[in-house]
Amino acid sequence: MSKAKYAALPYLVWMVVFTIIPMLLILVFAFTTPDGGFTIKNISDVGKYTDVIMKSIWLAAIATAVCLLLGYPLAYILSRQSARSQQIGLMLIMLPMWMSFLLRTFAWMTLLEKTGVINRVLGMIGLGPFELINTSGAVVLGMVYNYLPFMILPLHSIMVKIDHSVIEAAQDLGAGSMKVFSKVVLPLSMPGISSGITMVFVPAVSTFIISKMLGGGSNLMIGDLIDMQFLGNAYNPHLGSAISLVLMVIVLLCMSVMNQFDDSEEMEGMLI
Numbered sequence: 720m721s722k723a724k725y726a727a728l729p730y731l732v733w734m735v736v737f738t739i740i741p742m743l744l745i746l747v748f749a750f751t752t753p754d755g756g757f758t759i760k761n762i763s764d765v766g767k768y769t770d771v772i773m774k775s776i777w778l779a780a781i782a783t784a785v786c787l788l789l790g791y792p793l794a795y796i797l798s799r800q801s802a803r804s805q806q807i808g809l810m811l812i813m814l815p816m817w818m819s820f821l822l823r824t825f826a827w828m829t830l831l832e833k834t835g836v837i838n839r840v841l842g843m844i845g846l847g848p849f850e851l852i853n854t855s856g857a858v859v860l861g862m863v864y865n866y867l868p869f870m871i872l873p874l875h876s877i878m879v880k881i882d883h884s885v886i887e888a889a890q891d892l893g894a895g896s897m898k899v900f901s902k903v904v905l906p907l908s909m910p911g912i913s914s915g916i917t918m919v920f921v922p923a924v925s926t927f928i929i930s931k932m933l934g935g936g937s938n939l940m941i942g943d944l945i946d947m948q949f950l951g952n953a954y955n956p957h958l959g960s961a962i963s964l965v966l967m968v969i970v971l972l973c974m975s976v977m978n979q980f981d982d983s984e985e986m987e988g989m990l991i
Contacts, residue, residue, distance in 0.1 A: 748960035753897030761961035775940040779924035782862035786870040786919045794874035824932050853935030857859050861929040870915040913977045921970050941966050
């Protein structure tokens with residue numbers, strides 16, 4: 720066995736133990752009964768939670784769209800700065816991620832509750848109190864706050880490679896700001912957009928801490944259902960595995976669509 724194969728062995732062991740075996744266990748549990756018999760009832764029972772699944776996809780899509788709208792201009796502006804300014808900007812973007820995910824979500828609970836900071840400030844000017852927490856909007860806000868860096872970082876890594884002389888050449892040829900954006904900047908940044916969408920949508924659609932803490936019991940998501948089946952009073956790992964399998968299919972479909980989009984962009988670039 721070559722040295723390269725020996726070097727790859729720990730990674731192969733890690734993948735088998737922590738990825739392949741757990742996925743096989745989920746597959747087995749999803750199609751078996753508690754006594755070990757084969758069944759598809761677990762999969763069919765997932766249909767009872769179609770509304771929760773659709774709501775999870777919808778909220779994750781909204782959060783992803785908001786992250787794109789906020790992250791795209793920020794990533795572009797940051798990519799046009801000096802190297803020193805980019806380092807400081809990226810550090811500030813990553814700074815909240817140095818704290819616990821749970822702690823950051825607790826902070827938003829303090830801000831959004833009826834006696835929280837936001838309602839107190841609004842009360843000083845005669846507004847409120849508003850029902851900010853335990854709403855779908857609070858869930859989307861929590862997802863945007865926690866996952867926005869996952870949109871900005873891949874966008875920045877692509878935009879920083881866009882040669883400014885290309886933009887200047889388009890401007891010299893008479894292209895206006897919108898034309899330069901639609902014909903130059905946007906096409907060249909599409910790999911970052913597709914990567915950012917995938918990196919935000921996948922964790923957003925499977926989140927459960929954010930929806931549990933900021934959304935209350937009326938805003939369940941797929942992650943909450945899985946958590947309830949494995950750790951809640953309604954302990955049913957077989958149904959939980961079936962829901963997990965459906966979630967994996969959704970994630971794989973999302974990644975497949977974005978990969979196809981990447982391939983089409985690459986082909987278009989080759990033709991040009």
